[in-house]
Amino acid sequence: MLINVVDQDYYARHGVPHEQLKWLRDNAPVFWHEGDAELGWPGFWAVTKLEDVVHVSRHSDLFSSSRRLALFNELPEEERELQRMMMLNQDPPEHTRRRSLVNRGFTPRVISLLEEHIRDICHRLIDDAEGKPDLDFVTDISAPLPLYVICELLGAPVEDRDKIFEWSNRLIGSEDPDYATTPEEGQAAAAEVYAYAGTLAAARREDPRDDIVTKLIQPTDGGEVLTEDEFNLFVLLLIVAGNETTRNAATGGMLAFFQHPEQWARLVADRALARTAADEIVRWVSPVNLFRRTATTDTEIRGQKIAEGDKVVIFYASANRDADVFTDPDVFDIGRDPNPQIGFGGGGAHFCLGNHLAKLELRVLFEVLSERFPRISQAGEATRLRSNFINGIKSLPIALR
Template sequence: MNIDLVDQDLYRRDGAPHDQLAWLRANSPVHWHQGDAEREWPGFWAVTKHADVVQVSRRSDLFSSSRKLALFNEVPEDQRALQRLMMLNQDPPEHTRRRSLVNRGFTPRMMGALEGHIRDICHELVDEAKGRGSVDFVRDIAAPLPLYVICELLGAPVEDRDKIFNWSNQMIGAEDPDYAADPSEGPNAAMEVYAYANALAAERRQHPREDIVTKLIMPDAAGETLTEEEFDLFVLLLVVAGNETTRNAASGGMLAFFEHPEQWRRLVGDPALARTAADEIVRWVSPVNLFRRTATADTTIGGQEVKEDDKIVVFYSSANRDEDVFADPGTFDIGRDPNPHIGFGGGGAHFCLGNHLAKLELRVLFEVLAERLPNLAQAGPARRLRSNFINGIKDLPVTLA
């Protein structure tokens, strides 16, 4: 089989290349993937089995997020220093320090306190959509929900959600002509987020509130706090990760229900299934397709020898369909339990900080949709994002009658 796990047009056309990934799991689970000099990326080890993705995820000492950063594209060394201030691109102990500070705003108790607010947002979005009859599920339902929640977390005006939406699109959609026609748009959007974060922090120093910004700029019990650059990069990460993952899980989940109408009927008949459905949606969609690590020493993954400085790429979309872990992995089953998916990462230092919040948003959203829009129907083709990183959907027309 011809293996190309990088072609972004493939992802835009078909979503994650599940046929290739299934072949790799069966025949070459730690596979040497040829590089491309023209596109300026070297060859890499494609890791596709659940157990191997978990191994790489949990061994930050052997598989670094910092040495050459965590995203697929290569970044020149002179640009890596700033990127290493972001938790995504750190290894312990630096990552441990940062995460302990940021954790203050993301405890399960604090996330649980948001449930009523999230439910209100979902009902408001449904009210607005019902008044129009037909809407785009992405722009009118899936995207606004996490944007409203991010504004709530930051204590930012709700009116800022459109700015945050556009910044996120420009950064994540850098290879998609609908979002970033000019290569400078992504970096420019990041600079605007930094300026926005600085303004938020300055305002909270003058007028503290009960929000995550105030918690992060104030010293903890040990006197530790985030530096200005660290805080700016945290807001950048929140704007992207807190928005894109939930938005695309919700959109991909709704598309999965359209493609599996018997599962939608199950949910409508028993909205309490939204609790297990949230995890199944994350498994099925795998909103983040891949992350990159760099081997810090000669070692092995699943019996395959790899060398120090080799590029390692883990594919969550593949691990979440691993036949050795999931019964009938190609079946979308909203009652699946247990469901040991790794849609929030394979554990270890970089397990998703916002996983409780993301599952809460998905659960409440689909409870509300099942209760109030039982006849929700697809009204046109879904258009996918041109990205091998985010399994994203740009448009999903629906009718609500």
């Protein structure tokens, strides 16, 4: 079998290359994947089984997010130096310190207080969508939902959601022809977010409120505080990660329900299933497909020797279909329990900070949709994002009935 599990054109046409990933899990779970000199990236180790993805995730001392960053593409050292200021591209102990400071705003207790507000947002989005002649699940429901929630978290005006959406698209969609921007435009978007965060922080110093910005700019009990740069970069990460993961998990989940109408019927008959459905949607969709690590020393994975400096890529979409972990992994089952999916990361330092929030948004959204529009239907073909990083859907026409 010809293996290329990072072909962005394939992702745009078909989505995740599940057949290739299954072959790798069965035959070469730690696979040397040829690079592409024309595209400027070297060969790498493709890690496809859940146990090994977890191993890499939990051993930052062996597999660094900082040496050559956590995203797949290669960057020159001067750009890497700047990117290392973000938590995504840090290793302990720097990452541990930063994460301990921002954790304050993302505890399960803090997130649970948002449930009724999220429910109100979902009802309002559906109210606004009713009666529109041409509805798209992305633009009308799944994209606005996390943007409203992010605005709520930041204490930002709701009218800012459109520019936050536009910033996120410019930052994440550089390989897609509909979103493609020059590197300079991407840097400009980052600079705009950076300045926006600084403005928010200054406003909260003058007028503290009960929001995450106020929490994060205050010192901890031990007197530690985020620097201005650290806070601004955190907001940048929140706007991208908090928007993209929920938007694409929700859209991919809706598409999965359209493709498996018997599961939608189960949810309509028993909305309590929305709780387990949220985890199954994350497993099935795996909104973040991969992350990159760099070996810090000679080591092994599953007996395969890995040399210091080697590029190691972990595939969450593959791990979430691992037959050694999941019964009937290619079956979409909203009642799956237990469901040890790792769509929010394989544990360790970089486990998704917002996983409780994302699952809450998914649960509430599908509770409300199944209640309000049990006969919702697909009204056109889904259009996928050209990206091997985000398993994204740009458009999903729907009809509300």
